[in-house]
Amino acid sequence: QKEVEQNSGPLSVPEGAIASLNCTYSDRGSQSFFWYRQYSGKSPELIMSIYSNGDKEDGRFTAQLNKASQYVSLLIRDSQPSDSATYLCAVTGVTGGGNKLTFGTGTQLKVEL
Amino acid sequence: SAVISQKPSRDICQRGTSLTIQCQVDSQVTMMFWYRQQPGQSLTLIATANQGSEATYESGFVIDKFPISRPNLTFSTLTVSNMSPEDSSIYLCSVAQGGSGANVLTFGAGSRLTVL
Numbered sequence: 001q002k003e004v005e006q007n008s009g010p011l012s013v014p015e016g017a018i019a020s021l022n023c024t025y026s027d028r029g030s031q032s033f034f035w036y037r038q039y040s041g042k043s044p045e046l047i048m049s050i051y052s053n054g055d056k057e058d059g060r061f062t063a064q065l066n067k068a069s070q071y072v073s074l075l076i077r078d079s080q081p082s083d084s085a086t087y088l089c090a091v092t093g094v095t096g097g098g099n100k101l102t103f104g105t106g107t108q109l110k111v112e113l
Numbered sequence: 114s115a116v117i118s119q120k121p122s123r124d125i126c127q128r129g130t131s132l133t134i135q136c137q138v139d140s141q142v143t144m145m146f147w148y149r150q151q152p153g154q155s156l157t158l159i160a161t162a163n164q165g166s167e168a169t170y171e172s173g174f175v176i177d178k179f180p181i182s183r184p185n186l187t188f189s190t191l192t193v194s195n196m197s198p199e200d201s202s203i204y205l206c207s208v209a210q211g212g213s214g215a216n217v218l219t220f221g222a223g224s225r226l227t228v229l
Contacts, residue, residue, distance in 0.1 A: 034217070043205055043220040044156070088155060090218075100171075101146075101218060105155040 003027060004091050004104035012110045019076040021107050023089030026070070033065055033072045036088040038106065044088055048074060079111045115140050119206050119221030126228050131194045134224045136206030141186035146218065147179070148205040156205065162189045196228045 004025050013019045021035075032051055036044035050056045050063040050072065062075040072091075076083055089104040116139040126132050136145065147159040159179055160168040168181040182190045193200050206221040 043223045044218075045220070046217060049217060100158060100161075102158075103156040 003102045004089055006087075006089050006104035006107045008105055009108040010110050011107055012112055013079050015079060015081060015111055015113055017079050017111075019079045019083065019109055019111070021074040021076075021087050021089075021109065023072045023074075023091075023104055024070055025072070025089075025091045025102075027091065027102075028067075028070060030067075030070075030091045032092040033063070034090040034101070035061075035063060035072075035074045036090060036103075038086045038088055040085075076109075079109075081111050081113060084109055084111045114210055114219045115142060115208050117206055117208060117219060117221035119224055121224055122222060123225040124227070126196050126226060128197055128228060130196055131192055132196065132226060133190050133192045134204050134206070136189045136191070136221055138187045138208055142208040143186070144209045145183065145189045146207045146209070147181065147189075147191045148207060148220075150203040150205060150223070152202070159191070159204075193226065196226070198228045201226060201228045 006023050034046060035048040037047050038044040048058060048061050048063040050065045053065050053067055056063045060077045064073045086106040086108045088106045090101050092101055118137040120135050124132060145162045148156040149159055150156050158171050159174045160170040160181055162168045162181050162183040164183045164186050170176060178194050180192045203223045203225050205223045207218040210217045210219055
């Protein structure tokens with residue numbers, strides 16, 4: 001079982017729709033959860049972090065965390081073509097003093113006009 | 114957040130040679146991380162570089178292949194030694210931000226290496 005799993009996609013949504021990206025993780029002791037966006041040929045950039053169960057909203061983005069289910073998701077409302085990118089879920093593990101960030105393989109999102 | 118300058122941005126290398134990638138940060142940071150992103154893959158942590166101590170390597174990565182230097186709190190280098198085509202990848206330097214731990218990462222632009 002991979003430590004952090006994501007559907008590779010591509011996930012295609014029409015402009016203006018809600019895009020829902022999902023991630024599961026295997027380390028039940030994980031403490032911190034992140035979503036990074038990576039445009040083609042670019043380095044990843046942090047868009048959301050979440051540390052406790054529930055929802056966290058930032059503009060058009062909402063991160064949802066359910067530690068009991070070991071599940072974290074990212075919702076993008078009013079999707080725009082500029083949101084087309086690969087979204088990487090990242091989780092800190094218990095090993096390495098809680099500092100090691102493990103990335104999923106990413107979900108490619110395509111927002112279509 | 115910190116600004117990270119990484120070079121070279123890309124290079125084409127011959128099999129058996131070595132290349133050193135430099136990472137410069139505009140502020141002092143305790144922990145610097147080197148990641149590899151192979152084509153179509155996600156990021157894999159190579160090692161953690163702390164100033165004044167030996168780098169900590171992840172499983173599957175060894176110092177002889179990926180020697181790392183960390184001479185001060187703003188600079189680090191990663192060398193990819195005795196390269197083979199399998200080393201063709203993007204190598205990313207990153208630093209930790211945030212007071213609660215080394216969790217929030219900022220990445221450099223990456224160094225895209227192609228080994229022929």
